[in-house]
Amino acid sequence: MNNATVVYSGRTTNWPVIVASVVAGVALAVFGRPWDGPWPGMVVPLAIFVGLLVVGVVTSTSMRVTAGPRGVQVYCGVFGWPRFTYSRERISGADVVAVSVWRSWTWTRRGGWQLFLRSGPALRLALRSGRYVTIGVTDAEAALAALDLAASGAARG
Structure with missing residues (x-):
C-alpha cells in the first residue's frame, strides 16, 4: 500500500521591481530635498511615501x-x-x-x-x-x- 503524496511548491521573486522601487524611493527622497524644505511640512508626505513603498515591496514582489x-x-x-x-x-x-x-x-x-x-x-x-x-x-x-x-x-x- 503506497500512501505517497505529491506536492508542488515554488517561489517567484521579482528582483527588478524590488531594485527599481528602492532606486525610485531613494531618488525621490534625494531629489525632493526634504532637508531644504520646512520639516514639519515634509515629514508627513515623506512618511506616507516610505510606508507605501515598504508595503508594496513587502506584499507584492x-x-x-x-x-x-x-x-x-x-x-x-x-x-x-x-x-x-x-x-x-x-x-x-x-x-x-x-x-x-x-x-x-x-x-x-x-x-x-x-x-x-x-x-x-x-x-x-x-x-x-x-x-x-x-x-x-x-x-x-x-x-x-x-x-x-x-x-x-x-x-x-
Missing part, C-alpha cells in the same frame, strides 16, 4: 505557490499576505497557459484573477463557479502534474 491534494495555495510577499486558497473541490480543471507580465495582478470580468510576477508559463485554474484564476509558477507543468495526480488519487480512493 514575491509569491509562493503550492499545489497538491488540498488544491492550490498562493502566499504573496514576505509575510504570506495576501493569501489565496483554492481547494480541490472548487477546481473543475487546470491547464498551462502563457502569460505576459504586463497584465499581472489584475482581475478581469472574463479572465478572473491573474496573479503572476513574470512572463512565461502559468497555471490556469477553472473554478466550479465559472471563474478562472491564472497563477504564475516557476514550473507550471509540475504544478499541473501534482494537481492531476491528486485528482486521480481522489477519484480512485
Whole structure:
C-alpha cells in the first residue's frame, strides 16, 4: 500500500521591481530635498511615501505557490499576505497557459484573477463557479502534474 503524496511548491521573486522601487524611493527622497524644505511640512508626505513603498515591496514582489491534494495555495510577499486558497473541490480543471507580465495582478470580468510576477508559463485554474484564476509558477507543468495526480488519487480512493 503506497500512501505517497505529491506536492508542488515554488517561489517567484521579482528582483527588478524590488531594485527599481528602492532606486525610485531613494531618488525621490534625494531629489525632493526634504532637508531644504520646512520639516514639519515634509515629514508627513515623506512618511506616507516610505510606508507605501515598504508595503508594496513587502506584499507584492514575491509569491509562493503550492499545489497538491488540498488544491492550490498562493502566499504573496514576505509575510504570506495576501493569501489565496483554492481547494480541490472548487477546481473543475487546470491547464498551462502563457502569460505576459504586463497584465499581472489584475482581475478581469472574463479572465478572473491573474496573479503572476513574470512572463512565461502559468497555471490556469477553472473554478466550479465559472471563474478562472491564472497563477504564475516557476514550473507550471509540475504544478499541473501534482494537481492531476491528486485528482486521480481522489477519484480512485
